[in-house]
Amino acid sequence: MNIRDPHRFSNELEHDVVQRIIARLESRAKDEVFTRLFDRYAQHIELDDSSRVLDLGCGTGAIARSLARKPNFSGRIVGVDQSEAFIEAARRFSADEQVGECVEFLVCDGHCLDLEDASFDVAIAHTLISHVSDPATVVQELARVVRPGGTVVIFDGDYSSLTYAVPDHEFGRRMDFALAHASFNNPHIMRDLVRMLPDYGFGVVTTLADVVSEIGTASYFASFADTYAPLVVSSGLMAQHELDHWLHLIERAKDDNTFFAACNYYAYILERF
Ligand SMILES: C[S@@+](CC[C@H](N)C(=O)[O-])C[C@H]1O[C@@H](n2cnc3c(N)ncnc32)[C@H](O)[C@@H]1O
Numbered sequence: 001m002n003i004r005d006p007h008r009f010s011n012e013l014e015h016d017v018v019q020r021i022i023a024r025l026e027s028r029a030k031d032e033v034f035t036r037l038f039d040r041y042a043q044h045i046e047l048d049d050s051s052r053v054l055d056l057g058c059g060t061g062a063i064a065r066s067l068a069r070k071p072n073f074s075g076r077i078v079g080v081d082q083s084e085a086f087i088e089a090a091r092r093f094s095a096d097e098q099v100g101e102c103v104e105f106l107v108c109d110g111h112c113l114d115l116e117d118a119s120f121d122v123a124i125a126h127t128l129i130s131h132v133s134d135p136a137t138v139v140q141e142l143a144r145v146v147r148p149g150g151t152v153v154i155f156d157g158d159y160s161s162l163t164y165a166v167p168d169h170e171f172g173r174r175m176d177f178a179l180a181h182a183s184f185n186n187p188h189i190m191r192d193l194v195r196m197l198p199d200y201g202f203g204v205v206t207t208l209a210d211v212v213s214e215i216g217t218a219s220y221f222a223s224f225a226d227t228y229a230p231l232v233v234s235s236g237l238m239a240q241h242e243l244d245h246w247l248h249l250i251e252r253a254k255d256d257n258t259f260f261a262a263c264n265y266y267a268y269i270l271e272r273f
Contacts, residue, residue, distance in 0.1 A: 001236040005185040006228075007131035010083040018085045022060055024227045025086075026093070029062030033212050033220040038066060038126070041153055041208055041267035045122055051075035054120045054145060056110050056138075057128025059083075061090030061103070068099035078120075079105040080113065111137045118147040129193070130156045130184040136196060143201045143272060152202065152270040157263050159187035164221065165260035166249045175246050178237035183228040190266045202270040213262035218254050221261035225250055 006013060006021065013021070028034050047053070047070070055064040058079030067077055081087050090105045108114050110125075110132060123146050125138070132138045142152050159180035166172040180187040197204060214221050229247060232238040238246075253259040 003182060003235045003237070004231075005131055005183060006231070008133060008185045010081075010086065013083075013085075018083070020227060022086065022089050024223060025060045025062060027223055028220070029060070029066075031220050031223075034062075035066075037155070037210055037212070037265055037267070038063065040210070041155060041269065042067075044206055044208075044267075044269045045124075045151055045153065047073060047075060047122065049074045051121045052119065053077045054115070054123040055079040056113075056123055056125045056142065057081055057131070058090060058105065059086050061094055061105060063124055063126045064090070064103050064105075065094055065097055065099050068094070068103050069097070073102065075102065075121075077103045078115070079103060080108045080110065080115075081105075082107065082109045110141060113141045113145055115145045117144055118150075120146050120150060122146070122151045122153075124153045124155070126153075126155045127157070129154055129189050130159065130186050133185065135186055135189050135193070136200070139193075139196060139200045139202075146272045148272055150272045151205075152272060153267055154190075154193065154270065155265070155267040156190050157184075157265045158190045159184050159263065160191075161262070161264040162187075163262055164225065164246075164250060165253070166246065171242075171246075175232065175238065175242070178232040178235070179225075179229065182231035182235040182237055190268075193268065197268070197270065201273045203273055204268060205271050206269040208267040208269070210265045211262060212265055213260070215260050216257045218250075218259040218261065221263075222250070222254060222259075225261075 058081050061079045064077045064079040087105045087107050094100045163176045
């Protein structure tokens with residue numbers, strides 16, 4: 001088996017894969033599902049004129065740019081990602097959207113941040129923690145760079161709940177498992193995190209839970225399947241003919257409006273003690 005979460009190794013990907021992921025991150029950021037989930041947890045973040053915000057694992061900078069567009073925001077946002085190509089795209093998009101003035105992007109590994117202790121009021125990790133090599137070290141770094149009393153939001157899916165319906169339930173169950181394990185280094189991290197947080201100096205202020213589902217028509221989950229389903233074969237978890245059959249069933253479900261897919265997402269709003 002050769003399981004290799006592409007986001008975990010985002011600084012080692014081939015050019016065309018990088019371009020596909022940049023397109024997927026940007027189209028996802030415009031999807032109604034993404035904006036609804038972000039807007040929901042963003043209501044729990046208090047920002048003032050001088051807030052310093054870290055967007056860790058920022059990818060193309062979708063979250064950083066959304067925050068920078070907020071009316072009256074005049075603080076500073078630092079987007080950090082290990083992928084030079086994603087950071088280059090983030091800088092380009094923020095210049096195009098003219099939000100560059102309050103946002104800065106850095107290439108850096110979330111396991112050893114080149115950032116001062118207690119230098120942020122708020123940190124957000126939006127769909128990062130499911131991908132990193134060592135979630136505990138990243139949580140420790142978040143605790144180090146956020147000031148006592150500051151806020152950390154960790155948002156991600158619980159990917160044991162990721163499911164696409166196909167008529168043969170056993171085949172569907174195997175494909176769901178393969179998709180979760182081929183695409184995410186830590187598919188169950190959101191349920192593990194609740195045990196880890198007190199050890200790293202965090203208290204849970206609020207947790208938000210959302211079932212994301214698409215029934216009949218497909219957009220968010222169709223784009224996820226197009227980008228990541230091929231990984232079930234390259235990882236050795238499924239055979240090519242099984243993937244082809246699954247993709248055919250998903251296409252048919254989209255065509256005749258019988259599509260069904262779902263996943264549970266969680267936002268942990270944390271206080272740094
Ligand atoms: C699913 S993407 C999310 C991107 C962005 N937060 C968004 O929601 O559009 C995961 C991101 O985590 C980054 N990443 C993975 N491991 C990392 C690490 N150890 N340090 C920094 N970034 C990392 C990847 O390069 C990728 O950009």
